[in-house]
Amino acid sequence: MSFDDLNLIYPLQRALKEEGYTTPTPIQKQSIPHLLGGRDMIGIAQTGTGKTASFILPILHNMSAAHRNTRKKYPRVLVLAPTRELAAQIGDSFSSYGRYTRYKHTVIFGGVGQGPQVKAISKGVDSLVATPGRLLDLVDQGHVNLSEVEYFVLDEADRMLDMGFVNDVYKVVEMLPQKRQSLFFSATMSPDVSKLARKMLTNPVTVEVTPQATTVERIDQFVFFVDSENKNELILQLLRSKHLECVLIFTRTKHRANKVAQMLNKNRIPADAIHGNKSQTHRTKALQDFRSGKLRVLVATDIAARGIDVEDISHVINYDLPNIPESYVHRIGRTARAGADGTAFSFCAADERDFLREIEKLIRMEVEIAEHEYHSEKAKNATGDNAKPAPRQYGRPRGSGSKRGQGRGKNGDNKGGRKSGGNNRNKDKNAGNNASPKKSSPKSSPNGDGNKKPKRNMKAKSIQSHNSRSKNASTRQQSSSQGKNKGGSPASRFGNKT
Numbered sequence: 001m002s003f004d005d006l007n008l009i010y011p012l013q014r015a016l017k018e019e020g021y022t023t024p025t026p027i028q029k030q031s032i033p034h035l036l037g038g039r040d041m042i043g044i045a046q047t048g049t050g051k052t053a054s055f056i057l058p059i060l061h062n063m064s065a066a067h068r069n070t071r072k073k074y075p076r077v078l079v080l081a082p083t084r085e086l087a088a089q090i091g092d093s094f095s096s097y098g099r100y101t102r103y104k105h106t107v108i109f110g111g112v113g114q115g116p117q118v119k120a121i122s123k124g125v126d127s128l129v130a131t132p133g134r135l136l137d138l139v140d141q142g143h144v145n146l147s148e149v150e151y152f153v154l155d156e157a158d159r160m161l162d163m164g165f166v167n168d169v170y171k172v173v174e175m176l177p178q179k180r181q182s183l184f185f186s187a188t189m190s191p192d193v194s195k196l197a198r199k200m201l202t203n204p205v206t207v208e209v210t211p212q213a214t215t216v217e218r219i220d221q222f223v224f225f226v227d228s229e230n231k232n233e234l235i236l237q238l239l240r241s242k243h244l245e246c247v248l249i250f251t252r253t254k255h256r257a258n259k260v261a262q263m264l265n266k267n268r269i270p271a272d273a274i275h276g277n278k279s280q281t282h283r284t285k286a287l288q289d290f291r292s293g294k295l296r297v298l299v300a301t302d303i304a305a306r307g308i309d310v311e312d313i314s315h316v317i318n319y320d321l322p323n324i325p326e327s328y329v330h331r332i333g334r335t336a337r338a339g340a341d342g343t344a345f346s347f348c349a350a351d352e353r354d355f356l357r358e359i360e361k362l363i364r365m366e367v368e369i370a371e372h373e374y375h376s377e378k379a380k381n382a383t384g385d386n387a388k389p390a391p392r393q394y395g396r397p398r399g400s401g402s403k404r405g406q407g408r409g410k411n412g413d414n415k416g417g418r419k420s421g422g423n424n425r426n427k428d429k430n431a432g433n434n435a436s437p438k439k440s441s442p443k444s445s446p447n448g449d450g451n452k453k454p455k456r457n458m459k460a461k462s463i464q465s466h467n468s469r470s471k472n473a474s475t476r477q478q479s480s481s482q483g484k485n486k487g488g489s490p491a492s493r494f495g496n497k498t
């Protein structure tokens with residue numbers, strides 16, 4: 001099937017040609033015909049599958065078939081996204097795919113002044129892409145009215161729930177007219193997500209592509225059992241290996257993201273951190289520098305990294321394992337964009353051992369164990385209380401890690417913001433940045449090693465041998481003493497106090 005077979009209106013076909021798209025991706029093939037026919041839909045798909053075009057194209061097509069003049073304050077299309085990063089990317093996609101249509105769109109999200117957003121809406125927009133908090137604020141203030149929405153898209157519904165937006169989403173759905181076409185996208189379908197889908201859809205068709213396991217299977221994954229205090233040294237060793245050329249590192253807290261970026265810069269590895277405390281300008285610049293190759297490493301928290309659309313990320317490194325197993329899938333998915341393969345390394349200290357067990361249950365496979373000189377048997381074999389973060393004491397993390405005491409559904413970025421369901425969530429303030437422009441400098445293959453993808457265990461071995469070569473004498477002395485200290489010394493120079 002080609003895009004021509006879908007008989008989309010000419011302005012859309014023209015834009016697709018300019019984008020260089022000839023063949024629809026699987027989600028596009030499966031969903032666009034149903035959506036052109038006006039059906040409601042559940043799309044089980046992650047970012048990277050081409051799902052944005054799968055809803056924008058039929059919506060713009062159908063809008064043109066039933067033309068209506070643009071009305072101030074009354075959008076015809078509402079797309080709800082959990083983060084401003086994702087909202088901005090969807091806005092970019094409206095600009096790309098809709099560039100030859102007459103329709104106008106704008107993006108609204110929190111964490112920035114509302115003035116320009118209100119101005120854009122007051123001029124009249126056909127499509128509105130929004131994060132829930134800011135949307136409700138602007139509705140409350142009378143700047144937006146949702147009573148004439150004809151097409152409603154809820155994107156990344158699972159993430160929306162994880163971030164505590166459920167009440168806001170229900171509020172928004174209540175404001176929509178009964179007669180509308182609704183599309184619901186989620187990477188996972190938990191009972192809560194299904195309940196939300198049932199509430200907002202009528203007789204939906206379900207389309208499922210690249211189920212989690214398929215995406216996960218495409219990625220070479222390794223776990224490095226390591227004591228917390230050796231993580232910095234281990235990451236430096238990995239980064240000294242040249243084939244790790246475009247690396248996204250995840251940490252669970254903003255503070256740790258800063259620390260890791262600083263540590264890398266001190267060691268002459270160009271890195272920057274993005275998270276909810278960084279200004280929009282900073283995040284935009286960091287992402288652009290990462291895309292262009294000026295930064296070799298970007299360190300991000302889960303929410304800040306949500307929706308990062310950078311092709312050619314060669315490696316994702318989980319400096320900390322996420323406490324939400326689904327986040328692992330989202331994180332490592334950053335390295336397998338648009339069908340590419342990728343590599344993910346995860347550091348696992350003793351108190352993260354149970355997180356790894358949960359992840360392996362979710363992905364239904366065991367993550368291969370990497371050989372390296374900081375290997376910690378203590379981390380590998382941890383069970384019971386030793387395999388979990390210690391309970392938080394008096395609101396301050398104890399010991400060497402800040403991962404302690406973060407319950408499921410919470411996130412290192414989640415401080416402040418609107419209250420929802422009794423929890424303080426950061427909502428729109430979390431995350432992201434404006435995603436344009438696209439990465440400009442081409443990089444080599446995701447593995448960057450001459451297009452050859454070593455077998456898993458070979459790769460693990462090559463890590464080890466490279467590490468031994470690249471260590472200088474003082475580091476070697478120190479690390480070997482740390483290596484012997486299997487219990488992990490809190491006094492270590494490399495302790496990660498947060």
Ligand code: AMP
Nearest residue numbers: 021023024025047048049050051052053
């Ligand atoms: P998404 O899942 O919507 O975030 O899309 C992932 C990436 O795939 C984006 O960079 C899109 O520009 C790209 N893309 C979407 N549809 C196609 C297509 N049919 N052919 C090639 N690339 C596409």
